Amino acid sequence: MTTGLLADDIRRGLGTLTPAERKVARVLLAAYPSAGFETVATVAERAGVSAPTVLRFVARLGYHGYPDFQAALRHELDERNASPIHLYETANETAFPQSPGGLMAHSAHLFGNALARTFAEIPPHDLQTAVSLLADRKRRITLSGGRFTHVMAQYLGLHLMQLREDVRFLPDRDVERTAALTTLGRRDVLVVFDYRRYEDDKQAMAQLVRENGGKVIVFTDAWLSPTSAHAEVVLPSRVDTPSPYDSLVPTLAVIETVVAGLVATLGDAAHRHMKHSEEIARRVHLV
Numbered sequence: 001m002t003t004g005l006l007a008d009d010i011r012r013g014l015g016t017l018t019p020a021e022r023k024v025a026r027v028l029l030a031a032y033p034s035a036g037f038e039t040v041a042t043v044a045e046r047a048g049v050s051a052p053t054v055l056r057f058v059a060r061l062g063y064h065g066y067p068d069f070q071a072a073l074r075h076e077l078d079e080r081n082a083s084p085i086h087l088y089e090t091a092n093e094t095a096f097p098q099s100p101g102g103l104m105a106h107s108a109h110l111f112g113n114a115l116a117r118t119f120a121e122i123p124p125h126d127l128q129t130a131v132s133l134l135a136d137r138k139r140r141i142t143l144s145g146g147r148f149t150h151v152m153a154q155y156l157g158l159h160l161m162q163l164r165e166d167v168r169f170l171p172d173r174d175v176e177r178t179a180a181l182t183t184l185g186r187r188d189v190l191v192v193f194d195y196r197r198y199e200d201d202k203q204a205m206a207q208l209v210r211e212n213g214g215k216v217i218v219f220t221d222a223w224l225s226p227t228s229a230h231a232e233v234v235l236p237s238r239v240d241t242p243s244p245y246d247s248l249v250p251t252l253a254v255i256e257t258v259v260a261g262l263v264a265t266l267g268d269a270a271h272r273h274m275k276h277s278e279e280i281a282r283r284v285h286l287v
Contacts, residue, residue, distance in 0.1 A: 005222060006073055007032050008121070009061055017060065023047040024057040036073045040066050079196075079223065107242045111249050114238035118250040119257075121222075122235055130217050130233045131261035137164055137269070139189050139215070142180065144170040144205065149193035152219065152251055156191065159259045162277060163270040170205075181205065186213035194218060194225035195239065195246060206230035219251060 010025050017025060027047040028035045035043065044051045055066060063069040134141060141160055145153030153169065160167040171177045184190065190209045194202040203226045206216045210230040218231040221239050228234045235254055241247035263270055281287040 005224070006036070006061075006069075006076060007224060013061065017057070020047075020049045020053045021057045021060065023049055024054050033073055033077060037070060076223065103242060110240045110242055111247065114240040114247060114250045115253055118237045118254065121238075122254070126233050126235065127257065127261065130235060130258055131265055133189050133215055133217060133232065134160065134191075134258065135164070135262050135265040136189075137166070139187050140166045140168070141189050141191060142168055142170055142184065143191045143193075144202065145193040146195065146199050146202070148245075149195055149219070149248065149251075152193050152248060152255060153191065155252070156255045156258070159255075160262070162274055163259075163262055163266055164273055181208060184209050184212055184214055188212075188214040189217060190214060191217045192219070192225075192227055192231075193251075194227050195221045196223055196225075198225045198227070203227045203230070219254065221246065 007029060010029055014022060014025055024043060024047045027043060035046075038046075040051050040054045044054045047054070058066055058069040061069070063072065133139065141157075141164075143153040143157040143160075145151070157167055157169055168180070171180055188209060190206060192202050192206055206218070206227045207230045209216050215232040216227070216230055217233045217235070218225060218227050219235050219237070220228060222236050224234065224236060235258075237248075237250040237254055239246035239248075239250070241249075266273075278287070
């Protein structure tokens with residue numbers, strides 16, 4: 001059986017597939033993950049291929065048959081939808097070391113691996129595209145996070161405000177949020193943070209921005225938020241952690257890497273903006 005996410009396995013294998021198998025892959029990716037739970041006959045009909053082609057496709061991915069493929073997809077969805085309570089209740093007794101030394105060693109191992117895998121799995125082209133969009137001073141940047149990830153949106157947004165103009169956070173209050181969303185158009189970039197137990201409003205906002213000609217950057221976990229379907233760039237991070245709560249440590253590392261790319265890309269313009277901001281802050285006694 002393959003490792004990692006099925007969607008990633010499918011995308012990585014596109015170049016090795018036959019033209020008919022590639023049609024199957026595109027059908028599955030276009031409506032992922034729901035398309036994977038259709039029957040072989042339905043997938044074959046949508047792809048315009050034969051049923052044996054669908055079976056050859058899943059075999060090429062490393063599965064023993066279509067039921068094996070669907071079982072792996074169900075397991076992935078269980079992980080994707082896991083809550084902290086579920087993770088706590090299903091953890092074995094050794095999952096959370098009790099001694100300080102054991103906890104630190106366990107954490108160092110988990111976080112180190114999560115960071116390494118996160119950076120190994122983000123295509124350099126995607127990181128560069130995110131930096132280019134955020135560095136484009138003709139574009140307005142709007143950021144939105146979730147229940148926990150709003151702090152990540154704020155962290156990135158505050159850095160952006162130091163480096164360039166026209167950056168804002170999506171308001172929390174309904175009337176203000178609606179007013180902000182009505183103005184999003186072709187010159188806008190919406191940055192969304194959406195991690196498992198995904199929030200429906202994020203997908204709806206991303207779709208709205210995309211329909212209006214704007215761009216969407218999504219920070220998400222390895223299972224990929226449904227918002228990713230509407231994104232220009234998706235930056236996934238591993239969430240391995242020694243507690244029942246998903247880790248945002250790798251996400252923070254990706255954010256700081258993006259910021260470093262912005263500093264290099266904006267160059268003197270960022271320096272001038274920082275100096276001007278510092279002067280204004282001193283003038284109104286904020287520093």
